[in-house]
Amino acid sequence: MQLVKYSKSLLGMTLLSGILMTSSVYAGQGGHHGYQDKGRMHKMAKLLVLTDEQKAQIKDIFEKAKADKHATYQSLKDYRAALKSLVNSDDYSADAVRALYLQYQETFIAKEINQTQIEHQVNAVLTEEQLAKKEKLAEKFKHKKRAHHKHKRAE
Numbered sequence: 001m002q003l004v005k006y007s008k009s010l011l012g013m014t015l016l017s018g019i020l021m022t023s024s025v026y027a028g029q030g031g032h033h034g035y036q037d038k039g040r041m042h043k044m045a046k047l048l049v050l051t052d053e054q055k056a057q058i059k060d061i062f063e064k065a066k067a068d069k070h071a072t073y074q075s076l077k078d079y080r081a082a083l084k085s086l087v088n089s090d091d092y093s094a095d096a097v098r099a100l101y102l103q104y105q106e107t108f109i110a111k112e113i114n115q116t117q118i119e120h121q122v123n124a125v126l127t128e129e130q131l132a133k134k135e136k137l138a139e140k141f142k143h144k145k146r147a148h149h150k151h152k153r154a155e
Contacts, residue, residue, distance in 0.1 A: 047137060048130045061121045068114050075107040 045055050079100070086096050123131060 048126065048133055050130070054125050057125045058122055061118060061125070065114060065118050068110075072107060072111045072114060075104065076111065079104040079107065 044050070044058075050058070082100055083097070086092060086100060123134075126134065
């Protein structure tokens with residue numbers, strides 16, 4: 001009984017982490033044909049009132065991170081394909097899903113490290129006032145996103 005609960009929980013976490021990683025990797029890859037990053041960069045520059053020098057430094061940070069993100073993206077794409085194959089397989093096994101998840105654990109860790117390094121480097125470019133404003137905006141967007149998701153679930 002506990003194994004079934006654990007298996008369902010692990011599968012749910014695996015699927016959720018796959019979805020979350022997909023969206024963040026796509027965002028890092030430039031979203032839809034590269035427009036998403038440009039839009040986010042422009043919005044961040046506008047809301048935080050970045051100087052031209054800060055814009056250039058942040059753009060450089062994102063450019064340098066592209067190679068790592070691309071390698072991670074490809075590995076995550078392989079993971080999602082393998083997971084989909086397992087889910088649709090007649091001989092589905094929670095142990096196989098667990099083994100697949102563990103096999104890609106280093107990829108998940110690398111993705112998180114890449115994202116946190118980028119955020120750390122961007123934060124180093126910002127002034128104290130800009131960092132405070134960024135935190136305030138992040139909290140505001142988090143609440144806005146939650147409200148949006150609650151609304152979608154109600155439909």
